Amino acid sequence: MHNHLDNLTFYMCQCSPPTNASADIRQVWNASGFTPESIHWDQLSVQDCRRLHGDFVGLACGRDGPFVPDVLFWCVILFFTTFFLSSFLKQFKTKRYFPTKVRSTISDFAVFLTIMIMVLVDYLVGIPSPKLSVPDRFEPTSNTRGWLISPLGTNPWWTLLAAAIPALLCTILIFMDQQITAVIINRKENKLKKSCGYHLDLLVVAVMLGLCSLMGLPWFVAATVLSISHVNSLKLESGCAAPGEQPKFLGIREQRVTGFMIFVLMGCSVFMTSALKLIPMPVLYGVFLYMGVSSLKGIQLFDRIKLFGMPAKHQPDLIYLRYVPLWKVHIFTVIQLTCLIILWAIKTTKAAVIFPMMVLALVFIRKLLDFCFSKRELSWLDDLIPESKKKKEDDKKKREKEEAQRMMEEVEDERPFERGNLIKIPIKNLKGRVDPSEVNISDEMAKSGIWKSVSMNSDGSKALKPSSSQEKVPSVHINVENEEGQKIVDAETCL
Secondary structure, rough: OOHHHHHHHHHOOOEOOOOOOOOOHHHHHHHHHOOOOOOOHHHHOOHHHHHHOOOOEEEOOOEEEEOOOOHHHHHHHHHHHHHHHHHHHHHHHHOOOOHHHHHHHHHHOOOHHHHHHHHHHHHHHOOOOOEEOOOOOOOOOOOOOOOOOOOOOOOOHHHHHHHHHHHHHHHHHHHHHHHHHHHHOOOOHHHHOOOHHHHHHHHHHHHHHHHHHHHOOOOOOOHHHHHHHHHHHOOOEEOOOOOOOOOOEEOOOOOOOHHHHHHHHHHHHHHOOHHHHOHHHHHHHHHHHOOOOOOOEEEEEEEHHHHHHOOOOOOEEEEEHOOOOHHHHHHHHHHHHHHHHHHHHHHHHHHHHHHHHHHHHHHHHHHHHHOOOOOHHHHHOOOOOOHHHHHHHHHHHHHHHHHHHHHHHHHHHHOOHHHHHOOOOHHHOOOOOOOOOOHHHHHHHOOOOOHHHHHHOOOOOOOOOOOOOOOOHHHEEEEEOOOOEEEEEEEEEOO
16 A cells, blocks of 8 residues: 655645745835845744745645645535535424424524524634635626626627527527426416416516626526525415324415515625625535425426335335336436436536537427337326326326226115116016916015015004105016017006
8 A cells, every 4th residue: 555654744834935026025025024034934824924925835735825624524514414404494394392483484494594503603613614705895806897898899790690699599598497497486286376477587587688798797597496495485384283284285475575585685795795705615505405405306307216226115106107117117217317417418518508409409309209108108207287286186086986886886786676676577487377468466576585575574564544745655666578578567566
């Protein structure tokens, strides 16, 4: 094993004078009361070395100064603690501690409380973790530009025409990003009462894109993950009256206060740079991870990915598993994952300019799936109807089918006299008569088992009196037919 443990005595970082001290640096020395000969560089602290523009030399030095121990390990702790604490506080409303109002408040402000707690912990520990970099003054980032940017600048005139091609690709990407986000937010399962405004949203985005381009600012586009998290935080659930009762989803708190306050606070953030500088970057990365993971809930692709390592007996009752073979579900998932990996690879390379065209290519790939899967299978694997709604409809149809089958079985088990059906007496059983039309109904009925089951005991029976009510009296309809199907006797007698 090759190591350099024997060289640990040389592992140090010292301050040394700059290689080429300019006139500005010498002026800083003179203003501090030092001369080049009077500065003991090897005895300066890190802060004094930076103030005098010294250079850090040694194996324990980095670009910005000496290495600080435990920073990497502390950043890992901050990252994962932020993620798990956000998840715990978000689910705190289902716990048994504190009143319902307190638990709901903690759950609604889970991310904000997590950031505040982790910033306080980082400050108390004192390890210099990397912090959020924000400017000190409200001004353009570069000193060579103003607030407004010339569309042409120093470029030739024909670049305006050539820019139409990449502008078209960006338009396609922004349009799909905006519309897909709006469709996800306005799904029927969110139970929104107010109507959607796809055209108005797209108009606002287009106007803001033009203003941001003139001022050289980042483009104002739809944030899918943030939008989904915003909707999830506004969910309205019913109260639980009985212990162990699960709350029911009632809808979304539709209002404009949260959206307005979000952008007001974003605008006020330029005046809160002194406080924002205290937020560690690992804490922000942990919040981003939590938002991404929480948005995966309910996505069919993520549910199908989990099926690869799940035995059949432990698989959930998913609607598409009832009608599509499992191996076809895996093939469909592999195709989707392949397309996702290709899109991610293109986006991270210099070929990212064709990313919108590759997104459009997914439409043709979807059409090619018609040759691999039947329309019925694709209707379950790739349908606009939400998974929960399709499952409820399928369960409802199954219950109706089972109820109808149960009723049919009950009807078949009933006695003929309880249903009012016709009682057929075979003519072959009428012995001793040459003319089949001569039938003594009283004698024949007395011999039948049905009559015995409905007749009362002669010892305890009472004489029936004529009733003047209009209610229909239970009766038996007797129909006698010969072998040729001709009706011979058609009579009705009361029970």
